Amino acid sequence: MPRLAIYQPDIPQNTGTMLRLTACLGVPVEIIEPAGFDVSDRNLRRSGMDYLERAAITRHVSWTSFETWRQGAGARLVLATTKAAIPYAEFAYDLDDIILVGRESAGVPDEVHQAADARIVIPMRPGLRSLNVAITAAMILGEALRQTNGFPNAAISGT
Secondary structure: OOEEEEEOOOOHHHHHHHHHHHHHHOOOEEEEOOOOOOOOHHHHHHHHHHHHHHOOEEEEOOHHHHHHHHHHHOOOEEEEOOOOOEEHHHOOOOOOOEEEEOEOOOEOOHHHHHHOOEEEEOOOOOOOOOOOHHHHHHHHHHHHHHHHOOOOHHHHHOO
16 A cells, blocks of 8 residues: 655644544555654644544654665655656556655755655646645545555445
8 A cells, every 4th residue: 555754744734634634544654754843642633633543653763764664665755746747647656655745845855856766746727836735645645545446445335
């Protein structure tokens, strides 16, 4: 199943929303620190609500530790960036992909861009900068799960 990685998040509400998303979809999430806030239940509870304990969260103390783990796992890194040319819905996702979203304030640095195996973009109208990072994560995860047949069966049956 694809995973979501959040690079040095700035805004606890967005991070909480993404954690709620991953909990509901059964998608594991990697948080790459340092974050721009204390990554605690208190800071995430408002947007993550009572879903946080159901999220499969792994915290990495740095980009280097995350990258070491990822390479050991042999997972492909798919970066969501406004600097990409491949539309997210035209990309072919794999079960082991890690979809990486950047910081709300600055995206990701060049070293992270260079480490990505693929770079995808959500096409937007000219003159607009970017979507909210939680919306970006939801759109891309939805497409990745559709392509890999990864949506939970319980969601389909309504239980």
